[in-house]
Amino acid sequence: MVLAFWEVKLGYLLGKTMRCIFCKLDSANSTSVEHIIPESLWNTKQILPRGVVCDKCNNYFSRKVERQFLCSPEMESLRFHQAIPSKKGRVPPIMGAMLGSEVPISIRRVLSSEEIVTSIELNEDQVELVRSGQSSKVNFPIASGIPTAKITSRFLAKVALEALAQRLLPHYGGVDYVVEEEQFDLVREHARYGRVKEWPYYVRRIYDADLDEKIHGLDGQKVHEYDFLHTDHGEFYFVLALYGVELTINIGGPCIEGYETWLKENDNASPLYWGKNAEG
Ligand SMILES: [Zn+2]
Helix, strand or coil: CHHHHHHHHHHHHCCCCCECCCCCCECCCCCCCEECCCHHHCCCCCEECCCCCCHHHHHHHHHHHHHHHCCCHHHHHHHHHCCCCCCCCCCCCEEEEECCCCCEEEEEEEECCCCEEEEECCCHHHHHHHHCCCCCCEECCCCCECCCCHHHHHHHHHHHHHHHHHHHCCCCCHHHHHHHCHHHHHHHHHHHHCCCCCCCCEEEECCCCCCHHHHHCCCCCCCEEEEEEECCCCCEEEEEEECCEEEEEECCCCCCHHHHHHHHHCCCCCHHHCHHHCCC
16 A cells, blocks of 8 residues: 555656646646647647646547637627638628618628728618718627627636646646646536536727737737736636737636626726736
């Protein structure tokens, strides 16, 4: 018995035992690295080494969570505005509304090698509204507020746990802590198995995707950034921004009211540009 114990302990110390942060099963033989943000959102840097997420979970997320997330209302809107094509080269169309008309309008974008062509199809009534000068504006709202789209919520849960593992990776035993800590079990199971029916998150635009360079003085667009927020009330949030759209999820449980309170108390600042992240 004593020998067995020491064998296990030695294997652990030598790093032979490795467990997946989602299913908690042995992942020592896994071969794939995990992209925290999907590769198709231009991520080549935020990557977890092999074994932090096992091959089976890696494969599952790619097929059942990330692919669907890219088709969520928030992402379809972003992909349209930024003209991000799918692997098949198709930019999703977006639905808008014209003032004075009940009929929704679909706008399409087609990418060629030289330009982005945007086209709108109007019905006869809508053409008449434009012709008579009564209306020529079309509104395209981005999804905002507190949606509960399950796939976005599960995607956020996945990215949150992976970002946490990434943060703790340099610390001895850091990834094991993520695997073993029971307070992460709910968010883990939500991401991997979708066991929580509704896990709300908070969505808003914090900077214009196209104006980002002017605002932050950065080279080019900021496609994605993320960080964690510990509130004075002991809550732990994960905050992700994609093209200036901020998505926030509570890592501790399916409830977002605490973040709304935090926003009120902090003049609607974004945790990504607040406190230690504030400029100057
Ligand atoms: Zn796994």
